[in-house]
Amino acid sequence: MNATVAHVRSYKGSMDRAVYCGRPGPYGNPFGGKYVPRAEAISAFRNWFLADAQRALRDQAVRECTGKILLCWCAPLPCHVDVIAEYVNFMWLQSLGPILAHPHASPES
Numbered sequence: 001m002n003a004t005v006a007h008v009r010s011y012k013g014s015m016d017r018a019v020y021c022g023r024p025g026p027y028g029n030p031f032g033g034k035y036v037p038r039a040e041a042i043s044a045f046r047n048w049f050l051a052d053a054q055r056a057l058r059d060q061a062v063r064e065c066t067g068k069i070l071l072c073w074c075a076p077l078p079c080h081v082d083v084i085a086e087y088v089n090f091m092w093l094q095s096l097g098p099i100l101a102h103p104h105a106s107p108e109s
């Protein structure tokens, strides 16, 4: 199941289905801030998040964020949470190995 991104204020659903990804918290962007251009903050986060040193955090994200609604203060503007969503969605697709091997197969078949 894909993770999606939503604004923390516009999300009215249960926190069982959502993960807060802003600051403070393990998924907050350490490179963000009022005076950092958005694209720069996202690119810095991407490099940091995908580095070897963040393997444990990525594994945690796969466990906690897969299939969830990821909440931040930015949506619908792009932000670092898109990087987290892309990563966990990619890992989720990879876990469906046979479907990638047979792209025309459906999960039910």
Ligand SMILES: [Zn+2]
Pocket: 022, 072, 073, 074, 075, 078, 079, 080, 081
């Ligand atoms: Zn954000």
